[in-house]
Amino acid sequence: MKRINLAATAVESREQRLGTIIGWDGNADSLAEESGYARKCTGRKGKACELCEVRGPFTQGSVCSEQMVECQAGNVRDAVLIQHSPIGCAVSQTIYNSIYRNGLAMRNLPVENLKIVSTNLLEQDMVFGGIEKLKQTLDDVIERYNPKAIFIGTSCSTGIIGDDIDSVAAEYTEQHRLPVVPLHCEGFRSKHWSTGFDSTQHGILRDIVRKNPKKQEDLVNVINLWGSDVFTPMLKELNLRVNYVIDMATVEDLAQMSEAAATVGFCNTLSSYLAQGLEQNFGVPELKAPQPYGIAGTDAWLRGLAKLTHREEPAERYIKKEHARIKPLIAALKLKLKGKKGYVATGSAYSHGLIAVMRELGIEVNGSLVFHHDPIYDSEDPAQDSLAFLVDNYGDVENFSVSNRQQHQFYALLKRVNPDFILIRHNGLAPLASRLGIPAAPLGDEHIAVGYDGIVNLGNAILEILQRRKFHEDLSKHVKLPYTKWWLEQTDPYIVARNPQLIYQD
């Protein structure tokens, strides 16, 4: 039986499939050891090893799966996403619209508002159900936008009241001859929001990807977000074409994924499910290689892709050419970045890549916070063990913490390592760093560090933000933090999680 099972409409959560954790404290080497790959872990296959998760009574607001559906399914250019929810779930159309618009601009595509519509459920719908409103919104969407596909995302409320969106989706698919795709993404169902990526990808695999593909031997699926177009020039060297998915793709781009020669990504966290889904159900091989960061990672990534697509020769030429070109650039940056200490607070696999690039640039990295940790990815292939690759090639990271955007923990984590700057991606942590006098580089363009040029790009981005320390240091002298004196004195960020009884002591 296939591990990625497309029979059910709801995706299995990350924690069920991969053993995902959202709280952990230690060093990178131990986390890699304890995770599910074959590195030392008794060769256990399938479900990951049970990691010891540190979770306590105190939590600050996190992020939910539905948000990831919103920012993926809601950013497909000729599709519409329906949020079957009260209006509050729809408020974040604001952020994803802004990101979508800037992403389109960066990719030279026509800038426009995203197309997401809420069913706007009210109190009486919680009692009597919201199915009629869902049908009304489906009718509205079909009449107004004539979309190529419609996604329906669920919400906590509709999950609890038990609205049967699957039947409605099937009915409309039949009636209107277009894919109407149910996406089950209630926030409470998974402890980590990355399940929302999987939910979107599951729906696309089920209902949109073409079932009778006509192979395009030079097409490569690149699973990414809104980043600038760095893959086209790279893949061009191998005579390969890029099919960017899911954000800003068209429904046709999604449908033709089954015709590609291979699937790659920039971050295993994001691409794990879709890439394996394509491999197991449509025979499109997933590239099982380190992520394309730093020289070692990029070399291995290119060689892996070249092997999959039978383009070893141009790949070797390209690698050689790039090594020569990039070497002096890196050397120059190393001089400027000498003695600097950085910290990475991003999504899981992305952090593994960024740390590699920073170490390539001679930057000291002795700490990182990741929002979650997947002990294994869907391929279960050791070649994709990005954390082990980091540790084996670039050394251990002394303070490696899993903390699901818990700002109170971030305070003590930063005190531990006292970095000159941090790299971040999701919102919520940099504001605290700023108040402590530490500048952050927000990597809005997630491709900034990819490939050979990524090493140079990231180095330059870091040089730019280091100067901003002046602003943050000045600010830090004039702010009061919202934490008690007791909490600010703690050196162990996980002390309350480890000793919950502390919250009852005066």
Place this chain on the structure above:
Amino acid sequence: MSLLEDTKTNSISRPRYGCAIGATHTAAAIPGVIPITHCGPGCADKQYVSLAFYNGFQGGGYSGGAVPPSANISENEVVFGGDNRLRELIQASTKIMAADLFVVLTGCIPDIVGDDIPSVVSEFQQKGVPIVYAETGGFHGNNLVGHETVVRAIIDQFIGDYSGNKIKNTVNVWTEVPYQNTYWRGDLGEIKRILKGIGLKVNILFGHDSKGVTEWLDIPKAAFNLVISPWVGLGIAEHLQNKYNQPYLHIPAIPIGALETSEFLRKVSKFAGLNSKSTEEFIAKEEESYYKYVEDFSDFYSEYWWGVPARFAVVSDSIYSLSITKFLVKQLGLISVKQIITENTPEEYKEQIREEFRHIDHDVNLEVEFLEDGYLIEEALRTAAEKPAIIFGTTWDRDIAKELKGNIVEIGFPSSYEVVLSRSYVGYKGALSLIEKIFTVAISASA
């Protein structure tokens, strides 16, 4: 009712408000107050990144952003109830967070499964923890509704009864909704400045000019309440009238520009029984300065070669819509071609708002449309009898402004392409900033 109002369905795209739990920002806007959200893992973040970040990049301040403790409710609490989870979270919050007051806000999940929030919170209230709760599940309504719910919760559960004396010349001000109204920080600052100018002691209650919880505890002592908004805050003022025997003055529009602002101050002064001579002295001083700047501006306004936009549309919640339209029509002499009010105005207030627009000036009467769905709003602008050369709206209206070859000035939620710190568009000083903004946008796009 307009034709488009007739075609409304339940669908809403491109929303221009959050849900009731968006009122975490009402709590966080009071210095020293920390919200605790008892909801799913994404609810607080959705409201924050939208209302406070991609809306003028206002920032979370002391207790907004990623700061508020949240239950991040999981399947377990859905099935077995979340009372214990909330109890533990509050206990931990008192240990870790430094707050003068905690406000617990609920999301859809506990409101559906029926968690007993009052009894959990009252356990802490009895122990002397400063804490209140508000039921703000998203299906109850939007963040304007949630705003009133939170304010009432603080009044009833924290401030409590009061039967002492009132302090003369002291006023509580109820106006813009923090964060929803993108310019609230600067606007409240200007409103406080001009009210102080005529001799009032002002409890502004939210933002950097508020003293926080101590100011809130003084609410019952104020001589009167001042509601400056078409309807938001009226419920609060009525509640305070009943609870503390406090009268209130209701002025539907925030004054913008000297004409409106001076008239506003005279009204307030009369209601409060202030010395009219010193009120007039303040007005005269303000007007002198205001009109010097307006005189400077008049060179541009009278003879800028390439013309400036005349026809405008406003797409906004009623508070900004009414205030800005009055200023543009009465003081700048611009022509309104479309007025769309977007905040899901309660039925009982709609007629009063229509009347305000029908009498916007002695020679101008306007009809407004009440629309919430982005698709219908765009249709209304597209089919307007005359094209607006400038749209006062939100980020959602950038596409239609481009299509109609007009300019866009983002004045409301969401304003994702404005960076707003202390800027204000109201009163004497704010009017000058608004003029600068309008005509900078218009001429910088011209060549």
